[in-house]
Amino acid sequence: xxxxxxIIIDQTIREGMQHRGIVFSLAQxxxxxxxxxxxxxxxxxxxxxxxxxxxxxxVEQLRKFAKSQGYRLRIAGMGxxxxxxxxxxxxxxxxxxxxxxxxxxxxSSQDKAHFFSDLEQCIAAIKNRVxxxxxxxxxxxxxxxxxxxxxxxxxxxxxxxKIDILSLPDTSGIISPNTIYDLISPAVLKAMESPARISTHxxxxxxxxxxxTIMGVAxxxxxxxxxxxxxxxxxxxxxxxxxxxxxxxxxxxxxLDTRNIDTFTAYYEYISDICKTQTGEALLTYxxxxxxxxxxxxxxxxxxxxxxxxxxxxxxxxxxLCGRRLVKKYLDLHKIPYSQAxxxxxxxxxxxxxxxxNRRVKKAEIQALxxxxxGRV
Numbered sequence: 001x002x003x004x005x006x007i008i009i010d011q012t013i014r015e016g017m018q019h020r021g022i023v024f025s026l027a028q029x030x031x032x033x034x035x036x037x038x039x040x041x042x043x044x045x046x047x048x049x050x051x052x053x054x055x056x057x058x059v060e061q062l063r064k065f066a067k068s069q070g071y072r073l074r075i076a077g078m079g080x081x082x083x084x085x086x087x088x089x090x091x092x093x094x095x096x097x098x099x100x101x102x103x104x105x106x107x108s109s110q111d112k113a114h115f116f117s118d119l120e121q122c123i124a125a126i127k128n129r130v131x132x133x134x135x136x137x138x139x140x141x142x143x144x145x146x147x148x149x150x151x152x153x154x155x156x157x158x159x160x161x162k163i164d165i166l167s168l169p170d171t172s173g174i175i176s177p178n179t180i181y182d183l184i185s186p187a188v189l190k191a192m193e194s195p196a197r198i199s200t201h202x203x204x205x206x207x208x209x210x211x212x213t214i215m216g217v218a219x220x221x222x223x224x225x226x227x228x229x230x231x232x233x234x235x236x237x238x239x240x241x242x243x244x245x246x247x248x249x250x251x252x253x254x255x256l257d258t259r260n261i262d263t264f265t266a267y268y269e270y271i272s273d274i275c276k277t278q279t280g281e282a283l284l285t286y287x288x289x290x291x292x293x294x295x296x297x298x299x300x301x302x303x304x305x306x307x308x309x310x311x312x313x314x315x316x317x318x319x320x321l322c323g324r325r326l327v328k329k330y331l332d333l334h335k336i337p338y339s340q341a342x343x344x345x346x347x348x349x350x351x352x353x354x355x356x357x358n359r360r361v362k363k364a365e366i367q368a369l370x371x372x373x374x375g376r377v
Contacts, residue, residue, distance in 0.1 A: 006251040007042040015232035035267035050085040061091040102139040136165035154187040173205030177215040188220030199223030204235040213238040320355040345373040
């Protein structure tokens with residue numbers, strides 16, 4: 001791998017199709033790829049070709065589209081680590097092969113030998129036909145696998161089979177950040193003297209996907225698997241933007257352009273709209289981290305400012321927690337006349353009315369209070 005930085009694998013398409021049965025059309029995949037190119041995603045996991053001829057066609061056409069547009073974005077397809085699936089992936093013309101396999105930790109020596117023999121045949125089939133192939137292998141599921149067994153497998157896959165990326169997914173979404181650090185660290189040590197990368201793929205069943213992904217990178221992983229709005233199987237996986245931003249803010253080197261808020265917003269709204277159309281439920285909600293309206297909503301005055309630099313109108317609500325600065329901002333925003341000298345009195349009046357009504361104070365009520373207090377000053 002030429003890029004020494006942490007690479008970002010956007011799985012919005014492939015993983016997203018496991019979210020309540022969503023199906024992305026080719027046109028939608030092209031638009032998603034365009035978003036990914038603009039925000040500098042490294043690899044697009046574009047589908048699962050062995051599942052159906054339509055998936056094979058979509059991945060092939062998306063690869064051709066990306067090439068025709070001159071994208072730096074690489075198009076990958078996913079399949080099982082068997083020769084049959086490898087042959088289908090090869091037909092799409094992709095160079096990035098994302099395979100997955102499962103070997104129970106209590107497997108017998110004979111089962112292990114058979115497993116690695118089949119895996120070796122699969123990898124050989126790809127490399128013989130596509131010498132420049134970049135092969136990623138996901139070993140399922142580290143949350144339910146003995147750490148010693150993970151270390152043993154990592155050694156074989158990296159040094160004997162020489163895969164390019166070893167993905168260690170928490171498929172069940174049951175791991176905590178400290179645990180994933182401990183599980184990934186030994187695999188990282190195995191990869192240190194090779195060009196192989198260790199990748200993190202964390203599910204969000206316990207709400208830990210983002211934190212687990214970041215801890216995986218802290219442990220030494222150099223590939224991150226995430227998706228727009230964390231869309232994916234069950235509760236989804238790590239969110240692309242928030243995970244990327246946290247990594248970048250901590251000094252990790254990634255190409256993902258987390259400063260391009262406008263494109264990220266359009267990307268997230270697009271995915272949310274597709275979900276709304278096909279399932280009846282939007283992914284983008286009031287409380288969506290960073291992108292929901294909640295991030296720019298203020299009640300107490302302490303954080304009454306555009307904290308995150310999003311070019312969106314701030315929303316202020318006044319109740320018993322409000323302070324003078326927030327009251328002044330509210331009056332300015334809604335163009336309610338006031339005098340500077342009346343601000344303390346207006347603030348006290350708003351607090352008292354909120355306490356009496358047991359709710360926030362509405363605009364008309366605040367306007368009436370401002371007029372009343374202005375007349376007393």
